[in-house]
Amino acid sequence: GAVVSQHPSRVICKSGTSVKIECRSLDFQATTMFWYRQFPKQSLMLMATSNEGSKATYEQGVEKDKFLINHASLTLSTLTVTSAHPEDSSFYICSASRTAANEKLFFGSGTQLSVL
Amino acid sequence: GQQLNQSPQSMFIQEGEDVSMNCTSSSIFNTWLWYKQDPGEGPVLLIALYKAGELTSNGRLTAQFGITRKDSFLNISASIPSDVGIYFCAGLGSNYKLTFGKGTLLTVNP
Numbered sequence: 001g002a003v004v005s006q007h008p009s010r011v012i013c014k015s016g017t018s019v020k021i022e023c024r025s026l027d028f029q030a031t032t033m034f035w036y037r038q039f040p041k042q043s044l045m046l047m048a049t050s051n052e053g054s055k056a057t058y059e060q061g062v063e064k065d066k067f068l069i070n071h072a073s074l075t076l077s078t079l080t081v082t083s084a085h086p087e088d089s090s091f092y093i094c095s096a097s098r099t100a101a102n103e104k105l106f107f108g109s110g111t112q113l114s115v116l
Numbered sequence: 117g118q119q120l121n122q123s124p125q126s127m128f129i130q131e132g133e134d135v136s137m138n139c140t141s142s143s144i145f146n147t148w149l150w151y152k153q154d155p156g157e158g159p160v161l162l163i164a165l166y167k168a169g170e171l172t173s174n175g176r177l178t179a180q181f182g183i184t185r186k187d188s189f190l191n192i193s194a195s196i197p198s199d200v201g202i203y204f205c206a207g208l209g210s211n212y213k214l215t216f217g218k219g220t221l222l223t224v225n226p
Binding site for chain 2: 004006009032034041042043044046049091093095104105106107108109110112
């Protein structure tokens, strides 16, 4: 199956710093990537849709200035958590689709962010 | 956002038993997907269903896309310890976004 690589897998940072998470589609081009957030023992919550060459679309309640998304190429999307605070600690997961209809999404392995 | 109703929330079974879990929605979906997530990992796609009524198998896993397009089930036969994990259903709507169920935590006792 398609491979989506997410890096880093785990990051610990101080409050107030910014953290960048990368999501790469390794064997296919993805015009659309998605970023999710998952709290312990809960489901995945869609944060934003990352579109190559255009601005990301954010879900209601997600601060776009807090979670900066850049989709600079067909194989790379980045999520930057700016001025991180302890409440931003969570598991962040990206996904990428081979097709425009997104009927088969493949997920990265996730990034566990811990903000001290 | 919208969520699917996934049940059961958790299951404790003995190795070798069969398992069934399902998802229902008030909305129609064009595609149903079933994922498995291990702790600290991203979800891994198990089965994708594209047509109402479709029944698809992947090894010991079988899933069906409900005829009303508002539900789906996943069956696991002859469970083994490595089946342990959280199983999520997900529906793909006309907005091309996935809506996830809340997950079913499966524990298999050897």
